[in-house]
Amino acid sequence: MPFKLSIAFIGTYFLLILFSTSSLAQAKVQEPAVVNLRSTHASIEWETDQLTTSHIEYGKSQKLEQIEKEEKTTHHHRLHLGHLLPDTLYYFKIVSFDVNKKKTQSSLYTFHTEPLPNPIKPQLKITTLPHASTLSPTQATITWKTNQPATSLVQYGLKNASPKTDQDEVETTIHIVLLEKLLPGERYFYQVRSKDMGGQWAKSNYASFLTPSSKGKEAELSIVEGPVIALLKTNATQIEFKTNRPCKSHLMWGKVPMPSFQEKKIISSEWIENHKVELSSLKENTRYYYKIYLEDRSGKKSKTEVFSFKTSF
Template structure:
């Protein structure tokens, strides 16, 4: 089973297939970049329906996937032999005309020597940037309308034509200019047709062959290589001479890779190392040449004394790691890529400066400021641990906190702060060999929540204080989730009304761990009490009511004797004689 499809730009070929739309099987990806795609699926079961979809990726590795399709195999297996006619000729484009030029539109027409699709690349510079036409067309007479143009502007354009074998033809770059307001259209631009057919000279024929080879598809070349071993004229030629001749021819006709715009790019820049990446439009090797600013000499044939990389790999995405650099130093570099045959692609001279060995602190952000904490993020140019000096501007008190982890991307929460208070913080970065750098002093103010404190973990302990007059000591403790005051409301007896009229003195210190000690309670009595805590904003919180029974005083031996006598004499007084 053969699956064929087209894309609107050069891309790879792959098919996923299976008994359901979950697929589960795929063909080996064909990394050949083409707009005409074909994949063969083998090993299928007869009389079975299969689901499939096609996938392609362009030279920048951007993927696209078709929707789901189905096909059914036959009841009995058959063998289909597909014979292809070798077509080495790219379509020849002629009779180019620009018609109906207006302020915001124009029409371009042309003819091709064979059926081909219809594509025009156009734009306000030779980089074009826009594409119009029909990628699926198959005709020799072509018309494309360009719309949404800018008036009074010169446009560059180039025509492309792909035939059914994938051979590419293209025109020279041409231009036209849209009309200004009120301007009359110029005469139609038309190519002058050939007056008579002229027999080409041998030199012209060689150039024609080279152009034909340049525009031929990769599939055409593959078919040539398949037939070469069958040519009896090659039997007497040594392998060395044959390979040398092919290499020499390839270097003349194969264009060098193109380094994609936006590359090369420096990544992971550090004091002593850096990574350089770039992307090419065809598989090629990865070479980087390097020189410090002192050693760089552009007047020499080789301005860069250091060469590194991988000369044997063939990739689209290139990466070279450079190590052993000097810190805080300017370097010149150039990346180079070459496919198996052809010339070198070179980026031209580029520069980078390595980072300082002393850490630089940057990109400091206050991510979250709360009542008692603040969350900071920041970055350092090399891994460091961090120390913090926090100053309370209302008291002048300083505190220190530390993050011992060696990191480049940092995050830390400073705690134990006071609500609604002005602070400053300074970050100190220590690298692994003890070098220290510091950030600017950064001010911030903690927030103040409108929510009252939350009271929890209440404990009440009572005991008798010995003495002539025995007293009760009550220790009442609790916690709040934010700093707050401490106060107890209470009343003797088991009461039910809402207000408790008696209180302990207000402790105005704002704390989270509270303790109130009072001796106002009497022995052997029941009391109802309630806790109050108020934060710095005046938001008050109250606990539920608690009921306690204070302990009774213990009786002494003398108390027991007196009580015994009272009971005896009380009994005698009740007797009659």
């Protein structure tokens, strides 16, 4: 502890007076540390070389409009600043008073609060599978639903032909796209896609539809909607399609596209238009091939081209 020596002369005697100067020295504020800095709050720690009671003056400008006080007298100080604005620069200084009410203040410091964390965006998903409805031999509508507003796009075309695109930039959860100038009696393949305002894309598997034949031409037994993969898991999948008239159906499927290396699976032994089949015991991350066979009440038969799907991990 520092001391000061004082000499007083009293008559023929000298009086030595020794007293402490610590009470005369101004308290010193050490460099503060900003800790626990977040979007809306921060804590400031510092030390003083003497017992002091302190407060922090702070604000978004050097005017320091706000104040946060501590109640205790101590060497070790910590104050919490709450209700701050995210991603904002703040100014602050420390003001301390020793036991004799002598005032000391620090230099002006700054800190910058963190931005608000980005909210976790829900993944854009197609919640209702695309459905094709043929309005005429030259028109069809494609409909589907998404779990949040998004744009609508359909890419479609004939086999081995350059695809066309129809789209609507209006964001919605119910999507309806009209396809026009189609050719009668032709099978069109299509895929739907949607994009939300965050840039996320969702797209369907490829499916197909058959436009009606022109009047006077006999309609062939065929699939008019689908086939679509309605459910795809690691070891199972469900395939759905619709025919233009009631018929029985089965498929040949396997890991190679040749029927001689595939298994037969009965889809329906009844005369129906809406067909559904589930394939199970599949291997993960594996591509499978299948072909659908149809037979109507009059004995007319038809078959599709080879389709494929790939199981997930």
